[in-house]
Amino acid sequence: MMENIGLGLSLFFTLQNFVAIGVGVMIGVIIGSIPGLTATMAVALALPFTFSLPPVTGILLLVGIYKGGIFGGSISAILIRAPGTPAAACTTLDGYPMARRGEAGKALQMALYASCIADVISNLALIFLAGTIASFALEFGPPEYFWLIAFSLTIVISISGSSLTKGIISGLLGVLLSTVGLDLVYGTQRLTFDNFNLMGGIGYIPLLIGLFAIPEVIEFYLQRASPLNVSSSDRSRVSWAEFKRCLPTIVRGSFIGVALGSVPGIGATAASFLSYGEARRNSKTPETFGRGEIKGVAAAESGNNGVAGATLIPLLALGIPGDVVTAVILGAFMLQGLTPGPLMFQDNIDLIYALFCGMIVASVFLFGSGLFAIRYFAKITDVPRHILIPLVLLFCVFGSYAVQNQMFDVLIMLCFGVLGFLMARIGMSTPPLLIGFILGPLFEDNLRRSYLIANDASVFVRSPICWFFIAATVLSLFIGLRKEFQSAKAARERAAAGA
Amino acid sequence: MKTFGRLLAAATVFATGLGLASQASAQADDYPTKRVTIIVPYSAGGATDVLARQVAQGLTEKWGETVTVENRPGAGATLGTAQAARARPDGYTLFMGQVSSHGIAPAVYANLQYKAKEDFEPIVWITEIPNVMVVPEASKATTVQEFMDQAKGKNVSFGSSGTGSSIHLSGEMFKARTGLDMTHVPYRGSGEAVPALVSGNIDVMFDNLPSAMPQIKAGTIRALAVTSAERDPSLPDVPTLSETGIEGLEGFEAKSWFGLLAPAGTDKAIVDKVNASVNEVISGETFQTYAKNNGATVVGGSPEKFGEFIDAELDKWAKVVSDAGVRVE
Numbered sequence: 001m002m003e004n005i006g007l008g009l010s011l012f013f014t015l016q017n018f019v020a021i022g023v024g025v026m027i028g029v030i031i032g033s034i035p036g037l038t039a040t041m042a043v044a045l046a047l048p049f050t051f052s053l054p055p056v057t058g059i060l061l062l063v064g065i066y067k068g069g070i071f072g073g074s075i076s077a078i079l080i081r082a083p084g085t086p087a088a089a090c091t092t093l094d095g096y097p098m099a100r101r102g103e104a105g106k107a108l109q110m111a112l113y114a115s116c117i118a119d120v121i122s123n124l125a126l127i128f129l130a131g132t133i134a135s136f137a138l139e140f141g142p143p144e145y146f147w148l149i150a151f152s153l154t155i156v157i158s159i160s161g162s163s164l165t166k167g168i169i170s171g172l173l174g175v176l177l178s179t180v181g182l183d184l185v186y187g188t189q190r191l192t193f194d195n196f197n198l199m200g201g202i203g204y205i206p207l208l209i210g211l212f213a214i215p216e217v218i219e220f221y222l223q224r225a226s227p228l229n230v231s232s233s234d235r236s237r238v239s240w241a242e243f244k245r246c247l248p249t250i251v252r253g254s255f256i257g258v259a260l261g262s263v264p265g266i267g268a269t270a271a272s273f274l275s276y277g278e279a280r281r282n283s284k285t286p287e288t289f290g291r292g293e294i295k296g297v298a299a300a301e302s303g304n305n306g307v308a309g310a311t312l313i314p315l316l317a318l319g320i321p322g323d324v325v326t327a328v329i330l331g332a333f334m335l336q337g338l339t340p341g342p343l344m345f346q347d348n349i350d351l352i353y354a355l356f357c358g359m360i361v362a363s364v365f366l367f368g369s370g371l372f373a374i375r376y377f378a379k380i381t382d383v384p385r386h387i388l389i390p391l392v393l394l395f396c397v398f399g400s401y402a403v404q405n406q407m408f409d410v411l412i413m414l415c416f417g418v419l420g421f422l423m424a425r426i427g428m429s430t431p432p433l434l435i436g437f438i439l440g441p442l443f444e445d446n447l448r449r450s451y452l453i454a455n456d457a458s459v460f461v462r463s464p465i466c467w468f469f470i471a472a473t474v475l476s477l478f479i480g481l482r483k484e485f486q487s488a489k490a491a492r493e494r495a496a497a498g499a
Numbered sequence: 500m501k502t503f504g505r506l507l508a509a510a511t512v513f514a515t516g517l518g519l520a521s522q523a524s525a526q527a528d529d530y531p532t533k534r535v536t537i538i539v540p541y542s543a544g545g546a547t548d549v550l551a552r553q554v555a556q557g558l559t560e561k562w563g564e565t566v567t568v569e570n571r572p573g574a575g576a577t578l579g580t581a582q583a584a585r586a587r588p589d590g591y592t593l594f595m596g597q598v599s600s601h602g603i604a605p606a607v608y609a610n611l612q613y614k615a616k617e618d619f620e621p622i623v624w625i626t627e628i629p630n631v632m633v634v635p636e637a638s639k640a641t642t643v644q645e646f647m648d649q650a651k652g653k654n655v656s657f658g659s660s661g662t663g664s665s666i667h668l669s670g671e672m673f674k675a676r677t678g679l680d681m682t683h684v685p686y687r688g689s690g691e692a693v694p695a696l697v698s699g700n701i702d703v704m705f706d707n708l709p710s711a712m713p714q715i716k717a718g719t720i721r722a723l724a725v726t727s728a729e730r731d732p733s734l735p736d737v738p739t740l741s742e743t744g745i746e747g748l749e750g751f752e753a754k755s756w757f758g759l760l761a762p763a764g765t766d767k768a769i770v771d772k773v774n775a776s777v778n779e780v781i782s783g784e785t786f787q788t789y790a791k792n793n794g795a796t797v798v799g800g801s802p803e804k805f806g807e808f809i810d811a812e813l814d815k816w817a818k819v820v821s822d823a824g825v826r827v828e
């Protein structure tokens with residue numbers, strides 16, 4: 001072991017590797033902060049450049065971009081309510097209200113701390129537990145996934161805002177919208193209205209940008225006269241007390257991220273919402289969430305960055321890419337003539353340890369470039385809103401067009417902008433729609449796959465993992481609903497007392 | 500006066516035609532004079548995208564004009580293909596075709612928005628990849644015959660990267676030819692389907708060789724046969740399905756392939772020029788190494804050869820789809 005670490009270190013300690021990580025993280029943070037340009041896209045576009053680099057350098061460049069991108073997404077989520085990457089959608093919930101309050105600097109700082117801590121925890125999980133976690137992840141077949149998703153869907157209760165009923169309607173609307181396009185099993189068209197562009201389904205990023213960023217733009221133009229109190233953010237800092245208060249949330253979020261990251265196919269977005277839901281459920285003051293609660297930012301960002309290292313677990317230990325980013329990284333390995341998996345631990349162990357070193361260094365670089373970036377990005381809040389808002393709109397149009405180079409996506413983005421605005425007007429929370437939209441297809445796919453492999457309902461209770469998640473789902477529903485009813489009752493009583 | 504008018508009109512048309520023709524040949528001579536775009540109907544990072552970027556980089560170096568890749572994913576590659584079909588046929592928009600867009604999709608989808616043959620001008624066949632029949636390590640079958648014996652009378656599940664993929668259709672073809680009772684279980688991409696195979700949630704898969712290779716090497720899945728006409732150099736001990744001698748499998752051939760096309764109406768001189776350049780790029784060392792590392796065989800050749808191949812593929816998949824009954828209305 002020590003000898004291998006030595007070999008890994010000697011392979012890693014080259015100037016080239018440090019430059020690759022530094023450049024990668026920087027590119028990631030910048031691209032991640034631009035709505036519509038996702039971490040995935042940045043990694044894919046950088047792939048051809050790795051061909052001419054040594055294996056470790058090339059792969060560390062991609063890993064750096066990925067990590068930077070996941071954090072970078074939170075910057076625009078907090079500052080202009082347009083999540084730079086899908087995984088940062090959850091960060092808008094409390095990050096943007098904080099920015100509106102003049103605490104953009106603080107929100108960005110907390111996002112960075114949470115991201116880096118989660119990143120380190122995620123790396124450690126990868127380094128020490130990859131084998132164990134990976135073989136456990138393989139125990140997940142369609143029925144186990146089905147219950148895991150069912151459990152994840154219960155977080156709709158926690159993010160429904162003021163009205164649970166409206167939240168559930170919003171979630172169901174999301175599920176309905178996710179069915180647009182070609183059906184998985186038979187390829188039949190669903191809700192496409194013979195529109196060719198809808199055959200591929202509704203684009204995730206146009207929906208995201210529309211739903212979150214555009215309502216702010218509409219709001220601004222409707223109430224031109226109202227003075228907006230976004231003040232200079234430079235004075236707000238995370239205090240030690242605040243950090244201590246958030247630490248348990250960050251650690252919990254990191255573990256949720258690691259758990260969901262190591263199971264292929266779930267992803268960072270779901271992890272951040274799950275982490276957020278858990279934080280809110282464990283909070284003594286759940287009503288502060290969604291109104292600029294710093295714990296909300298900590299939970300969301302630790303959840304999504306916790307995924308970043310863990311998603312490499314199935315890739316390195318089993319050679320299985322868990323998401324699109326790791327599929328691209330797998331491509332980078334293969335371009336170099338390397339095949340990740342158990343054999344790599346035998347044949348190229350020095351390379352594996354060099355990668356591990358690189359990932360730890362990447363976490364440190366992320367912290368450094370993050371501090372640097374937020375110092376300048378936070379100044380965005382000083383830009384007068386009559387200049388900022390048109391720029392936001394420009395970015396929204398550009399971002400939704402950039403994904404597939406289609407004007408149709410811009411139209412989709414605008415439609416969801418109007419929808420998001422109307423939903424806000426009637427007090428319906430939009431995050432459940434997003435959760436329904438993301439988890440709906442996973443729920444349906446695994447339900448149908450379970451039936452296809454077994455043709456028998458007993459498959460849904462076939463393993464201890466199924467039972468575990470059934471219990472977790474029931475418990476989560478029970479506790480969540482009870483808590484909502486209690487707080488609704490308390491609110492009514494307060495209102496009555498006030499009257 | 501009337502005659503004069505007609506003459507004038509005719510002359511104008513003729514002159515315009517001449518002008519266009521001379522412009523066209525001028526275009527071919529100094530083509531390209533500006534940026535060339537290759538449309539890829541899949542998202543960035545996939546096999547088609549990576550291949551296109553390799554080719555684009557080679558062409559950029561060769562021509563001194565930038566060749567970029569534009570990703571237009573959606574609807575099982577049919578969305579981007581339809582858009583490429585409608586692009587201006589001036590040689591500045593090219594299309595990375597593959598077995599889905601120009602083999603399977605025309606057979607599977609009833610209301611396709613493009614005509615695979617009429618809307619495109621084949622330029623060059625670039626690479627091909629065999630599919631491989633793989634079972635989990637825990638499976639007792641070590642040969643296709645053993646697999647057949649164990650599967651008789653049972654319902655076997657086969658995984659795929661999605662409905663209408665070459666992985667799905669290879670399975671359907673196997674099912675139709677052997678008469679086994681097999682259920683198709685679609686996933687979203689090989690990345691999701693392979694773990695399901697490794698863990699034994701599905702019984703068999705006819706995966707693309709490159710995505711199955713890491714697992715075959717690691718021993719977590721077992722290759723029983725390749726679906727190509729000849730054995731693959733990277734798996735010399737694995738027989739072809741046709742070789743197994745099982746009734747119905749003789750002549751079995753299903754593979755994934757990639758090639759460059761242009762919208763119909765593109766000047767023949769430009770097609771030939773691109774053909775020659777791509778042939779040079781893909782015979783270069785960089786591309787050969789890339790192909791070898793990705794388990795792909797480099798093909799190359801004339802536009803005519805590629806055209807004939809596409810015709811054969813369209814016929815073949817039309818038959819597989821009608822036998823299997825997987826057409827989508």
